[in-house]
Amino acid sequence: MGPGPISVDPRVLRAMAAPLVGQFDPFMTTTMNEVMALYRHVFATDNEQTFLVDGTARAGIEAALVSLIEPGDRVLVPVFGRFGHLLAEIAGRCGAEVHTIEVPWGEVVAPEQVEEAVLRLRPKVVACVQGDTSTTMCQPLDDIGRICAEHGALLYVDATASIGGNEFRTDDWQIDIATAGLQKCLGGPSGSAPITLSPRAVDVINGRRHVEAGLREIPGGEDSDTASGRVIASNYFDLAMVMDYWGPRRLNHHTEATSMLYAARECARLLVAEGIDDAVARHARHGAAMLTGVQGLGLGVFGDLAHKMHNVVAVGIPAQLGAVGGDAVRGRMLEDFGIEIGTSFGPLHGKVWRIGTMGFNARRDAVLTTLAALEQVLRAAGVAVPPGGGVTAALQSYAGAGA
Amino acid sequence: MGPGPISVDPRVLRAMAAPLVGQFDPFMTTTMNEVMALYRHVFATDNEQTFLVDGTARAGIEAALVSLIEPGDRVLVPVFGRFGHLLAEIAGRCGAEVHTIEVPWGEVVAPEQVEEAVLRLRPKVVACVQGDTSTTMCQPLDDIGRICAEHGALLYVDATASIGGNEFRTDDWQIDIATAGLQKCLGGPSGSAPITLSPRAVDVINGRRHVEAGLREIPGGEDSDTASGRVIASNYFDLAMVMDYWGPRRLNHHTEATSMLYAARECARLLVAEGIDDAVARHARHGAAMLTGVQGLGLGVFGDLAHKMHNVVAVGIPAQLGAVGGDAVRGRMLEDFGIEIGTSFGPLHGKVWRIGTMGFNARRDAVLTTLAALEQVLRAAGVAVPPGGGVTAALQSYAGAGA
Incomplete structure (x- = not known):
């Protein structure tokens, strides 16, 4: 992801x-x-x-x-x-x-x-x-x-x-x-x-x-x-x-x-075969669910959301974790849940994770699983996260989108 | 091929x-x-x-x-x-x-x-x-x-x-x-x-x-x-x-x-896993069989054979066929037998076919099938070829190589 x-x-x-x-x-x-x-x-x-x-x-x-x-x-x-x-x-x-x-x-x-x-x-x-x-x-x-x-x-x-x-x-x-x-x-x-x-x-x-x-x-x-x-x-x-x-x-x-x-x-x-407009709409739907989901976990989101790509979101690493803690979260996501989330370059290095919802990964199960895993890993790292906050918000986003 | x-x-x-x-x-x-x-x-x-x-x-x-x-x-x-x-x-x-x-x-x-x-x-x-x-x-x-x-x-x-x-x-x-x-x-x-x-x-x-x-x-x-x-x-x-x-x-x-x-x-x-020296020897063996085989069909071979790569041979297109006839032979090989043989560039264009015996195609069945098909196609194109001349020569080459 x-x-x-x-x-x-x-x-x-x-x-x-x-x-x-x-x-x-x-x-x-x-x-x-x-x-x-x-x-x-x-x-x-x-x-x-x-x-x-x-x-x-x-x-x-x-x-x-x-x-x-x-x-x-x-x-x-x-x-x-x-x-x-x-x-x-x-x-x-x-x-x-x-x-x-x-x-x-x-x-x-x-x-x-x-x-x-x-x-x-x-x-x-x-x-x-x-x-x-x-x-x-x-x-x-x-x-x-x-x-x-x-x-x-x-x-x-x-x-x-x-x-x-x-x-x-x-x-x-x-x-x-x-x-x-x-x-x-x-x-x-x-x-x-x-x-x-x-x-x-x-x-x-x-x-x-x-x-x-x-x-x-x-x-x-x-x-x-x-x-x-x-x-x-x-x-x-x-x-x-x-x-x-x-x-x-x-x-x-x-x-x-x-x-x-x-x-x-x-x-x-x-x-x-899917239809290009339908594929774009799919990316919009799952991207919105991921965005809403990370916000539901209490995390900040980087950049001008009116111009965000549908397929990737830059998620603020909680200040208490710092760059090292941010890398540790990525490590646990990969090692315990088999889910990759991205690091960042340049001025954003150590400040945000980048989470994608694209191509074959622009799927409901991929979005919800990622949010569920991230909640567990953040809590274990000592970050106060609302129980179920990510998945619930994403499900509401899907419901609002009629999906 | x-x-x-x-x-x-x-x-x-x-x-x-x-x-x-x-x-x-x-x-x-x-x-x-x-x-x-x-x-x-x-x-x-x-x-x-x-x-x-x-x-x-x-x-x-x-x-x-x-x-x-x-x-x-x-x-x-x-x-x-x-x-x-x-x-x-x-x-x-x-x-x-x-x-x-x-x-x-x-x-x-x-x-x-x-x-x-x-x-x-x-x-x-x-x-x-x-x-x-x-x-x-x-x-x-x-x-x-x-x-x-x-x-x-x-x-x-x-x-x-x-x-x-x-x-x-x-x-x-x-x-x-x-x-x-x-x-x-x-x-x-x-x-x-x-x-x-x-x-x-x-x-x-x-x-x-x-x-x-x-x-x-x-x-x-x-x-x-x-x-x-x-x-x-x-x-x-x-x-x-x-x-x-x-x-x-x-x-x-x-x-x-x-x-x-x-x-x-x-x-x-x-x-x-095969062993690189063994792989080279395999290419030498099948390349020699192909060379001997095309010669056994009465075809000429281009270039200094002492310095030929093991894995490809340039075979003279019989003069009676010309460049157009040479292309027709390649077409029949592909269409009737599913076997590709190569054309040539520059000064050799229209004068030779290039036949490979390399990688997965450096195999006895691939060599013999190609020679058998080429014999059929050449005969149908009006070229006088000795019946079985290619396959027999290749088999002798293999026997000489202890294969």
Whole structure:
């Protein structure tokens, strides 16, 4: 019940045990095309270029940024938690001139701040996290998308922690590239990063397309064309080449991680079968029950609750425990009850636990069991907790939600 | 029966279906340590820094090169096939001044050529493929390792296609970094790249260590130290940070791809249980039977057989078939017999098929069935093949090998 990775849906685990086929076997290429179609639903987009990057969510971020950014490009990053810092760091390693807008942890960025900075800096790229698990905040994106479109900036969004559990609309919000991971609300393992690219982003990246040395000799000539733009600094994350691999050219690049492809397909199939709006509503329902439950135990909750992600809550560690006592509680939860709750980074380290309700763990029994166990562990640690306070409050939350 | 990815060992598929635990769960960190110990056996090394890069084999290559190379560094690449070109291309994207030694496809590089170039160019890094599936050649490395050590160059080796099926000795051959993949002789799926680093390579890379923005605030101070060297151009592939994640500091970086970790562990466990020398001998035995078998069908074989990898053979497409007929044969093998054999790249495109005998497919029944099917398909395509010529020759090869 941490902030992710979380327990994987057993159906996804089973999908990974399927036999492998060759890279260009018709079953393989059909499966790749299915994955593209499924993730168009997940990202709420018509973007043709919707596929997987072979690596963890962070690989998706880096693929997007290194493929867009040329050294010297101006990039604006709204920072409201650890993962904003990560975007700024990766953009910096790509050679960008990075500018940030920082707000205190526990808040989100106002559209006016973004508009002012975009007008002042005229960035090529605005890079933003939707949900930052370090603070639990969920950044509204529709206004930022509108601002970027109006002023000609490309908008990149990292939706790893939020997608599937909070509303996400690539096309409606005018997002140029979005990336994700499986290990949060999608209920899968880490190791595959779904990505979608708008036609505008595709044009920018294909302007830097260079066919790999060693493949240029392939007869036919058509595959040897290269663009005039600056070569992308990474081969593995060169999205122009990855698009040639996923597209009808099927130009060999990396060897697709087939078991992770199966996992990604199953994650999306389950989500689409449930209905994406229904999945978001499920995360909202169980997230509300967990929030109400920890409050019912007398615990404080961190951050602007109006902008909290549905799928994670930052719970104040009682002052009497301190950071060491907080870690001891996590230890007892894991050792005595087999339940993981999360620690925290940066300014929140030692101050809050992060408890997730996402993917396969966004379930009533998981929420109630966690609250029941936490009550026991807190009491044993000497914290005065109302008997049954957590579970009762959560049950009332469910009753109010008609669940 | 292609050149990889190949059929995954069912025990590895089963391992991937195991439930996930949290990133810092004691079971998780214990498993990571087990994987490190197992791959020390696989790489025949005492290197402490032996772990996984989360991505395909190509991710391992890029992680090694981008972490070693600073812009302007001189890099020497012996090229004897497509994957040598790939190393040169990746080194170039890292900003290296790249020099190559090229030999015709089907040959390997002589140590004298490497020594002459090392003395003339004084490269910081020599980057070499061990087994290049594009040509089936296996480059001897002991002399190259000695030359690099004598003249102060760091030796990087891509052992993806060869390790587990051909002798590989990191320490004895004085290799500084070696990387691999699971999808060839290790019998696993693509998506995880084992890597090992010598203490010398670790020192070079830790000279460029910079703790990630967003983690620097962690209390204790010790984790906020950074080195003076130039920041590595990639965050995802920054091996200094990846070592901090796998090492006792357990500094959060990416979220380890747990299912692939399980797969990598099972691949290595099976190899170590079999005995690495025995596994190499198995690949030699079945590779010899396949080679003898295709010759028994009257087909030519490409390249210097004294330096062929055990696990793949490049089989001449009969001239009467041409490239189109060659593809038709592959199609019939797949459609009628469910057996994949490989196509080829670059100068060999349309001229040879590549047939693998690796990992789980290095088996007597797999070899004999492939030869029996190929005989049928070739005859139907109008090629004069001796009845039973392939299977009989393979059986004789096995009998000669005492198998």
